[in-house]
Amino acid sequence: MKDALQNNRRPVATITGGRPAGRIAYFAGAVALSVGLTVLAPHIPPLAIGLAVAAYLSVLALVLFRTRRRIFTYARWRDVMPCLLSVQDRDLRIIDTNDRFRSSFGNREGEHCYRVYKNSEAPCPECPVLRTFQDGQVHTSEETVLDRAGEIEHVVVTSAPLLDDRGQVSAVVEMSTSITDLKTLQDELEQTHRDYKRLFDQVPCYISVINRDLQLVQSNALYRRDFHANGGSFCYEICKQRKSPCPDCLVRETFNDGLLHTREERLTTHDNRHVDVVVHTVPIRDAGGETTAVVEMFTDITEVKRLQKQLTLMGRAVTGMAHRIKNILMGLEGGIFVVNTGMEEDDKAQVTEGWEMVERNVNRVSTLVKDLLYCSKERIPKFQDGVCPHDILRDVHKLYSKRTAGEAISLRIEVNGPPHRGRFDPEGIHSLLCNLVGNAIDGCRFDPDENKTSHTITLRCLQNERGGTVLEVEDDGVGIPEELSEKVFEDFFSTKGTEGTGVGLLVVQKVAQEHGGNVSFNSSPGKGTVFRVTIPVVAQDLIPTH
Amino acid sequence: MSKKVLVVDDEADVRRFLIAVLNKHGYETVAAEDGTQALEVARQEKPDLVILDLQMPHETGTGFYRKFSRSKDYEATPIIVVSGLAGRDLAVKKPVAVFDKPIDPDEFIAAVRKALGEE
Numbered sequence: 001m002k003d004a005l006q007n008n009r010r011p012v013a014t015i016t017g018g019r020p021a022g023r024i025a026y027f028a029g030a031v032a033l034s035v036g037l038t039v040l041a042p043h044i045p046p047l048a049i050g051l052a053v054a055a056y057l058s059v060l061a062l063v064l065f066r067t068r069r070r071i072f073t074y075a076r077w078r079d080v081m082p083c084l085l086s087v088q089d090r091d092l093r094i095i096d097t098n099d100r101f102r103s104s105f106g107n108r109e110g111e112h113c114y115r116v117y118k119n120s121e122a123p124c125p126e127c128p129v130l131r132t133f134q135d136g137q138v139h140t141s142e143e144t145v146l147d148r149a150g151e152i153e154h155v156v157v158t159s160a161p162l163l164d165d166r167g168q169v170s171a172v173v174e175m176s177t178s179i180t181d182l183k184t185l186q187d188e189l190e191q192t193h194r195d196y197k198r199l200f201d202q203v204p205c206y207i208s209v210i211n212r213d214l215q216l217v218q219s220n221a222l223y224r225r226d227f228h229a230n231g232g233s234f235c236y237e238i239c240k241q242r243k244s245p246c247p248d249c250l251v252r253e254t255f256n257d258g259l260l261h262t263r264e265e266r267l268t269t270h271d272n273r274h275v276d277v278v279v280h281t282v283p284i285r286d287a288g289g290e291t292t293a294v295v296e297m298f299t300d301i302t303e304v305k306r307l308q309k310q311l312t313l314m315g316r317a318v319t320g321m322a323h324r325i326k327n328i329l330m331g332l333e334g335g336i337f338v339v340n341t342g343m344e345e346d347d348k349a350q351v352t353e354g355w356e357m358v359e360r361n362v363n364r365v366s367t368l369v370k371d372l373l374y375c376s377k378e379r380i381p382k383f384q385d386g387v388c389p390h391d392i393l394r395d396v397h398k399l400y401s402k403r404t405a406g407e408a409i410s411l412r413i414e415v416n417g418p419p420h421r422g423r424f425d426p427e428g429i430h431s432l433l434c435n436l437v438g439n440a441i442d443g444c445r446f447d448p449d450e451n452k453t454s455h456t457i458t459l460r461c462l463q464n465e466r467g468g469t470v471l472e473v474e475d476d477g478v479g480i481p482e483e484l485s486e487k488v489f490e491d492f493f494s495t496k497g498t499e500g501t502g503v504g505l506l507v508v509q510k511v512a513q514e515h516g517g518n519v520s521f522n523s524s525p526g527k528g529t530v531f532r533v534t535i536p537v538v539a540q541d542l543i544p545t546h
Numbered sequence: 547m548s549k550k551v552l553v554v555d556d557e558a559d560v561r562r563f564l565i566a567v568l569n570k571h572g573y574e575t576v577a578a579e580d581g582t583q584a585l586e587v588a589r590q591e592k593p594d595l596v597i598l599d600l601q602m603p604h605e606t607g608t609g610f611y612r613k614f615s616r617s618k619d620y621e622a623t624p625i626i627v628v629s630g631l632a633g634r635d636l637a638v639k640k641p642v643a644v645f646d647k648p649i650d651p652d653e654f655i656a657a658v659r660k661a662l663g664e665e
Contacts, residue, residue: 326646327557327559330563331559333560334560334564337567338563357559357563361559
């Protein structure tokens with residue numbers, strides 16, 4: 001071991017300058033001088049001998065001085081190098097190190113470098129030193145090492161060959177520069193990037209970055225989910241399904257004045273949903289203060305808007321309801337007054353007429369209250385098996401035929417196929433049909449078209465090819481004006497009528513939904529309206545039993 | 547000859563009530579269920595007094611009033627508003643009386659008499 005170490009030290013001598021040939025020359029010179037002096041001593045004057053010895057010693061001193069200086073120079077360079085420096089042999093044993101290395105790893109000469117650096121039992125798979133031994137070239141790699149305190153250091157390793165007289169690589173010098181600080185900064189930067197990305201993607205609003213040409217540069221996850229945008233698409237195409245920029249584009253305003261702008265907007269998602277949002281546009285500036293892009297943030301306020309609208313409608317509904325109740329009350333008082341007058345005057349016809357007024361208005365109050373209860377969440381649907389919708393249709397037909405008796409409105413029934421049975425909430429379906437027929441009657445009663453001498457209301461119960469139940473109420477009355485057709489399903493929407501309660505369609509919708517179905521309508525202003533309730537058979541099976 | 551009163555209201559039972567009260571006190575009555583019809587009836591029947599509801603389909607009471615009061619023939623015809631609407635006091639410029647629904651028959655008749663100058 002000791003010998004091996006001595007042998008291994010030999011390449012170091014190549015740095016210090018003591019070549020074997022040189023040593024032999026010094027030795028031969030000294031022997032020649034001694035022999036020469038011994039043989040020639042009696043023949044040469046002592047002064048010449050002294051001069052010869054002095055000359056030899058001078059040459060020797062000069063050589064020694066140069067060698068010392070080279071050793072000194074190497075040692076000085078080695079120790080001032082701002083890196084961990086080691087010299088390694090073919091076995092990857094460390095044969096020389098610098099101060100900095102020793103302060104980090106201790107005096108580890110003679111040990112394998114992988115043991116020292118990594119506390120490992122085998123060479124690293126991509127060892128730069130081994131590669132230098134193979135090809136004699138300089139190699140660089142990034143490594144992680146453990147210093148003697150157990151701290152992890154990230155280093156850039158450069159390996160360079162040390163050549164012997166024959167130009168063979170006799171040893172490799174390995175220089176490791178610490179990049180731990182750089183690595184820490186890089187890691188922090190990456191972490192910040194990840195955090196930023198996560199924040200960007202997880203905030204509950206749509207965020208996009210738009211360039212000067214109004215093209216999308218970047219977008220967050222929510223934005224991509226709802227707008228299916230590709231980079232390079234125009235923002236007005238993505239968010240508004242427009243072919244040209246919006247006339248009052250906030251992004252452009254921010255590009256122009258570099259300021260923050262805000263407004264309420266309505267966007268259209270890729271699946272044609274409308275989203276009400278508050279838009280904020282914020283400039284992104286370069287180092288020179290020039291706005292290079294604009295961040296557009298949309299906060300979804302659809303729900304707030306919906307509530308706001310609901311409140312407005314409810315306010316209006318309460319007013320409408322009060323008005324309606326006042327009319328009913330007046331009808332009741334009128335009925336009582338007519339009954340009293342009839343009794344005073346002993347006029348039986350008047351008494352009967354008055355009593356009918358009372359009955360009618362009591363009915364209206366009870367319908368109104370029932371509808372209100374339907375709209376509130378209090379009523380739990382009572383589903384029953386084996387219910388025949390035809391029966392309910394007939395009940396409603398009978399009820400309203402009586403109510404419209406004497407008017408030029410006829411009610412008829414249409415069914416396809418034999419009566420079928422299923423799982424329904426009979427009371428709910430009854431209310432649903434009453435509301436649709438009530439609306440239809442109002443639509444006929446208030447038809448201003450004098451050319452129509454009579455009206456027809458058709459109550460249909462059909463079974464579709466999938467076994468679902470379709471309930472239809474069609475009238476040939478006034479129809480729904482186009483500007484109102486968007487509003488008919490709004491809670492509490494009502495035009496004034498005598499049969500409708502103003503919450504009727506809400507009841508229709510609620511009952512339909514409870515049955516897993518839906519409501520639609522077609523209307524031609526001046527020609528009439530048909531409302532259609534479709535209740536799928538599959539949904540009926542899923543309806544829970546209460 | 548008894549005075550003629552035009553009752554304009556889209557609610558049949560309300561109309562019937564007002565007519566019953568008026569008839570009981572010896573007034574002749576004509577009726578209309580909306581503003582358009584009311585203008586027509588007014589032209590034919592030349593009523594001495596109009597009892598007007600404000601909220602009706604087709605032509606509102608306010609709309610009817612605007613057209614009615616512009617015509618020279620009815621300049622002197624008094625109007626009594628009977629309405630459940632909150633703004634009933636403001637809708638018609640010079641009503642002789644304004645009633646909220648439901649009405650008190652005695653107060654109503656008193657107002658009718660006053661409007662027709664029968665007191």
